[in-house]
Amino acid sequence: MSSKSSLLFKRRSQNSSRLPAQPPSTDPWEHALALYMKDLDPLKQQKFQAPTTVDECLEAIVLNGQKRRSFTRILEFLRPLIDPLKRFESAIDVVVQVNAGIASPIWGPLRVALTIATQHLVTLETLVIIVDKIAHSVQRYENLKTLFAEHDGVRDAVGRLYCELLRLCACISKYETSRIRYILNPFGKEFDAVSTAIDQRALDVERAAQAAHFEESKVAREILLAETQEQDARRLRCWLGPACVEDDLQRRGLEYLQGSGDWILQAEGFKKWYSSTISHVSTGTNCSPPSIASESILQVIGRPGSGKSILAAYLVNHLSQSGRVGYFFFDKQDSERNMMIHAARTILAQLLNFYPEFTDMLMPVYKQSGRVVADSLTEVTKMLKQVLDQLSSRPDAQFHYIVLDGIDECEDWQASNSHFLGSLPKNGSVKIVLFSRVALASLSSNVPSMDPLIVTMESNQNVDIRAYAEARVQRMVHIADTNLGLQVVSRTAEQADGLWLYARLLLDEIARAPSREVVESSLDSLPSDLEELYNHIMCANEAKMTDAEKVFARYLFLCADISNYMPDFLAQTTDSLQQGMLDLVFRFANGGNMPFDVPKLAERLGAPLIEVLRPTEHTYELRFVHLSIYQYLADSTGLAKKGEPPELIQTRQVRGLYRGAVAVWYFTKCLDSELHLHALQSNRSELSLDQWSECYFPMAYCLWDALKIRGCHLQRLSEPLLDEAQNILDTLTAFLCTKSCLRWFELSTIINYAGNFPQLLERIFEALEIAQFEQENSWISSTFNRFNRARLTFLSEWQLIMLQTTPWKIHVGESTGPVQDIRRPGFDDGVPVQIMLHIAEKWSANFMMFSTARMSLDGNSAARARCPRCLALMGQKDMKKHWMMGCRRRR
Known part of the structure; x- marks a missing residue:
C-alpha cells in the first residue's frame, strides 16, 4: 500500500471512529436497513414501507403552508431537491425493496418524518437542511443508477448515505413532538450526529465516483455548476429565513392616499438627510466620511394611529426610484417580526435578491454555522456589513436605503441596535430611516457618536386627512354633496389632529349610521382621543345588538387577543384568533351548537375594530386592526376605574374567570376534547399536534388562568x-x-x-x-x-x-x-x-x-x-x- 493510500486509510479510520458502528464489509449496508427498521414499532414499519408519491410526501407541508408562510418557504426550498432525490431512489430502489420491503425508499420514510416535523418548525427546518445535504451529494451524477449498478465502491458509499437518511427518519419517528417542544429542543444532539455522518458519507460518494472514473463533458459540468449556484442561493435564503414583509408593503401601499406623504419630502430633517447622501457620493470627495450619527440616520416620530407604517411604505416606494431599498415592519404581536435578528436576516435576504453574486462570498459562513437558521445577530450583521462594504466600495456605487418601521415594537432594540447600526458603511452610501412612537434614547447610549436627524409627524397632516375625509364622504351616498357631508369632513379633520386611524374608524362609524339624525348626534359628541373613540364604537355597536349577539361579542373580545393568555412559545406567529378557536368560542356562546357563518358573524360584531382574514378560500382567522386596540383592551381594568366601561368589555375585568368557563365546557361537554383524549389513549406513540390540539392548548391555559384568580378581583x-x-x-x-x-x-x-x-x-x-x-x-x-x-x-x-x-x-x-x-x-x-x-x-x-x-x-x-x-x-x-x-x- 502506498504512503498516500495509507494516509487516506488512516484518515478514513479516524473519521469512522466518530460515526455509528458500521455493518460488516461484506454485504456492507443491507444489515443497516434491517437494524433501523427493527427499532420501529409495527405501525411505523408499515408507514415506512407503504408506497408513496412525491405529492403525498409533501402533503403535510402544503397544508400547513396555507396558514403559515414559513412552511411555504420550506416547500419552495424542497422542490428543486425532488429530481436528484428521484435519481437517488431510482438507483437504490430494487436493493432496498428486497432487503427492507420499503416500496418507496426515499418518499416513504421522508413522508413519515416530514409529517411529524411539521408540528415543530425548528425540527422541520433542520430535517430539510439535512435532506438538502443528501440531495446535494448526489445531484451532479446524472447516471447515478448506472454507477450504482456497475461499481461496488459507489454502491457501498451510496448505500451508507441512504442508511443515514433512514436513520434520520427512524429517529424522528421516535421523537414525535408538538409546539411545546420549542422550550426543550430535545432532538439537537441526534440531528448533529446524523448531519456529521452525512457529511462524511457525501465525501465517500464523491471519492467512490472519482475512483469509478466518472467523467462529464464540459457543457454538462457548466450546467451542473449553474444549478449548484442556484441551489446555494436557495439554501442561503432558506437559512436566513426572511420574514414576509412584501405583503405588509403591498397592504400599506393600498391604504396610502395620493399626496398624503409628500409633506415629509419638504421637511428640513429629511432634506438634510437625503441631500447629504447625494452630495457625498456624487462628488467623490476624499475628505473623511461622515460618522453614522451625523447624517446617515433619520428618525420619524409619530403618535399611535398617525400613519407611520403607511408613511414608511410610501418612503420605501419613493426611495426605490433612486436606489435599492431594504425594509422591515416590526410587529410586537408577531413572533417572527419582533426581534432585531428578524430584521437583519430579512434585509440581508433582500440584498441577496438584488445582488445574487454575493452568494459565493457568504456560503462559507452558512456551511460553518452548523445551525438550521441564522440565529446569531453577530453573525448576520457581520455578513450584512460584508455585503454593504462591498457595495459601497464599488466605483459605480448606487445609493442604498434601509427603512425600519415600528422600532419601539422591537423587543431587543436597546440591546442590539449597536450590532445592526454598526454594520452600516460610513461613507454615506447607505442611509437608514427609523419609525417609532417616541424618541429612542438608546440610539445615542449604545453608539456614542450617533446623533440622528429627527422629523416629527405633527398636526400639519390635517390637510391630507381632510382630503381623505372628503374622498370617503363622497362614497356615502346619503350625505355626499350636502351640508352635513361638509360638516363631517370639517369635524373629522379637526378632531383627528393628525391621527389617520382616528379618522378612518370615525368615518367607518358614520358610514354605517342608519339616518341623518344619528350622524348629527355623532358630530355633537365626538371622542377626544383614540381611547374615547374605542369606547364610543363599543357603545354604539352594543346598542344595535340583540341580547344573543351581545353574548357572542363579549366572548369574542375576551378571547381575540390570544397573547394575553397563551405563553409565547405556544402563541401563533401573529396574535390572531385561529379558525378552530373562533369556532369553539362561538359554539360555547351558542349553547354548544355552531352558529351560521362564523366569520361573517365575527366581522359584523367586531367591525371596525376587528378584521377577518381569509388565508385561503376555506380558512379564516381574526385580529384587531391596530396594536393600540390590544393595549386598550389590556387596560380595561383601568377603564373601569375611570367610569363605566362599555358593556361588551366589562367581563375583561375578570377575563380569566370567563375564559375558564369556556374551558370547563370544552373539557366536560365538548366532543372535540373527548375525541382528542380517545386518540391519545388509543396510540400513545402518535402524540401529534392534530386538529384537536389547536384548541387544547388555548383551553388548558384559559383554565389555568381561572385557577389563579384572586378574591380582590371580585371587589x-x-x-x-x-x-x-x-x-x-x-x-x-x-x-x-x-x-x-x-x-x-x-x-x-x-x-x-x-x-x-x-x-x-x-x-x-x-x-x-x-x-x-x-x-x-x-x-x-x-x-x-x-x-x-x-x-x-x-x-x-x-x-x-x-x-x-x-x-x-x-x-x-x-x-x-x-x-x-x-x-x-x-x-x-x-x-x-x-x-x-x-x-x-x-x-x-x-x-x-x-x-x-x-x-x-x-x-x-x-x-x-x-x-x-x-x-x-x-x-x-x-x-x-x-x-x-x-x-x-x-x-
Whole structure:
C-alpha cells in the first residue's frame, strides 16, 4: 500500500471512529436497513414501507403552508431537491425493496418524518437542511443508477448515505413532538450526529465516483455548476429565513392616499438627510466620511394611529426610484417580526435578491454555522456589513436605503441596535430611516457618536386627512354633496389632529349610521382621543345588538387577543384568533351548537375594530386592526376605574374567570376534547399536534388562568357582573370536586408525561401559592371561599400525585425527602383521587418516567428548585440557606 493510500486509510479510520458502528464489509449496508427498521414499532414499519408519491410526501407541508408562510418557504426550498432525490431512489430502489420491503425508499420514510416535523418548525427546518445535504451529494451524477449498478465502491458509499437518511427518519419517528417542544429542543444532539455522518458519507460518494472514473463533458459540468449556484442561493435564503414583509408593503401601499406623504419630502430633517447622501457620493470627495450619527440616520416620530407604517411604505416606494431599498415592519404581536435578528436576516435576504453574486462570498459562513437558521445577530450583521462594504466600495456605487418601521415594537432594540447600526458603511452610501412612537434614547447610549436627524409627524397632516375625509364622504351616498357631508369632513379633520386611524374608524362609524339624525348626534359628541373613540364604537355597536349577539361579542373580545393568555412559545406567529378557536368560542356562546357563518358573524360584531382574514378560500382567522386596540383592551381594568366601561368589555375585568368557563365546557361537554383524549389513549406513540390540539392548548391555559384568580378581583365588579362571576365560581368548584375534571387531568397527564414537561408542575405551584394566600384572607364571599377550598385541595393532591409518578422532585427542592404515599380514599366531597392516581401511574409506566433518559432534565430546569413550604423559586444551591433562615412558612 502506498504512503498516500495509507494516509487516506488512516484518515478514513479516524473519521469512522466518530460515526455509528458500521455493518460488516461484506454485504456492507443491507444489515443497516434491517437494524433501523427493527427499532420501529409495527405501525411505523408499515408507514415506512407503504408506497408513496412525491405529492403525498409533501402533503403535510402544503397544508400547513396555507396558514403559515414559513412552511411555504420550506416547500419552495424542497422542490428543486425532488429530481436528484428521484435519481437517488431510482438507483437504490430494487436493493432496498428486497432487503427492507420499503416500496418507496426515499418518499416513504421522508413522508413519515416530514409529517411529524411539521408540528415543530425548528425540527422541520433542520430535517430539510439535512435532506438538502443528501440531495446535494448526489445531484451532479446524472447516471447515478448506472454507477450504482456497475461499481461496488459507489454502491457501498451510496448505500451508507441512504442508511443515514433512514436513520434520520427512524429517529424522528421516535421523537414525535408538538409546539411545546420549542422550550426543550430535545432532538439537537441526534440531528448533529446524523448531519456529521452525512457529511462524511457525501465525501465517500464523491471519492467512490472519482475512483469509478466518472467523467462529464464540459457543457454538462457548466450546467451542473449553474444549478449548484442556484441551489446555494436557495439554501442561503432558506437559512436566513426572511420574514414576509412584501405583503405588509403591498397592504400599506393600498391604504396610502395620493399626496398624503409628500409633506415629509419638504421637511428640513429629511432634506438634510437625503441631500447629504447625494452630495457625498456624487462628488467623490476624499475628505473623511461622515460618522453614522451625523447624517446617515433619520428618525420619524409619530403618535399611535398617525400613519407611520403607511408613511414608511410610501418612503420605501419613493426611495426605490433612486436606489435599492431594504425594509422591515416590526410587529410586537408577531413572533417572527419582533426581534432585531428578524430584521437583519430579512434585509440581508433582500440584498441577496438584488445582488445574487454575493452568494459565493457568504456560503462559507452558512456551511460553518452548523445551525438550521441564522440565529446569531453577530453573525448576520457581520455578513450584512460584508455585503454593504462591498457595495459601497464599488466605483459605480448606487445609493442604498434601509427603512425600519415600528422600532419601539422591537423587543431587543436597546440591546442590539449597536450590532445592526454598526454594520452600516460610513461613507454615506447607505442611509437608514427609523419609525417609532417616541424618541429612542438608546440610539445615542449604545453608539456614542450617533446623533440622528429627527422629523416629527405633527398636526400639519390635517390637510391630507381632510382630503381623505372628503374622498370617503363622497362614497356615502346619503350625505355626499350636502351640508352635513361638509360638516363631517370639517369635524373629522379637526378632531383627528393628525391621527389617520382616528379618522378612518370615525368615518367607518358614520358610514354605517342608519339616518341623518344619528350622524348629527355623532358630530355633537365626538371622542377626544383614540381611547374615547374605542369606547364610543363599543357603545354604539352594543346598542344595535340583540341580547344573543351581545353574548357572542363579549366572548369574542375576551378571547381575540390570544397573547394575553397563551405563553409565547405556544402563541401563533401573529396574535390572531385561529379558525378552530373562533369556532369553539362561538359554539360555547351558542349553547354548544355552531352558529351560521362564523366569520361573517365575527366581522359584523367586531367591525371596525376587528378584521377577518381569509388565508385561503376555506380558512379564516381574526385580529384587531391596530396594536393600540390590544393595549386598550389590556387596560380595561383601568377603564373601569375611570367610569363605566362599555358593556361588551366589562367581563375583561375578570377575563380569566370567563375564559375558564369556556374551558370547563370544552373539557366536560365538548366532543372535540373527548375525541382528542380517545386518540391519545388509543396510540400513545402518535402524540401529534392534530386538529384537536389547536384548541387544547388555548383551553388548558384559559383554565389555568381561572385557577389563579384572586378574591380582590371580585371587589371591583358591578352587582350583575358579580352574580355572573359567582355562578362561574360555582361551576369551577363543581368541576374540581367531581369526575368532571378527569378528562382535563388525563389529557394534561398524557401530553406532559409524554414530553417530560415539568412546566406542568410549575403551573400547579403557581396556582397553589395563590390558593394558600387566599386561604388566609377569608373575608371574601362564601362562594369564593368554597371555590378556594376546592382549588387548594385539588391542586395539593395533584402536586403529590405528580411527585410520586414523575422524577420532577428537583423542582421542589431535594429537602422534601421521600414523597408521601397518597393511596387513600378521595376527598370528603367526592373528588376521585384514586382515579387520578391510577391515571397518573398508568401513563408514568407507559412513558417510563423514571428511566435514565426521562430523569435527565434540561440544565435550566435542574438548576432551579422550589421550596416545598413557601413555594419560593430559587437556585438549588440556595435551598439549604433559604430553608434555615428565609422560609416564611418555617418561621
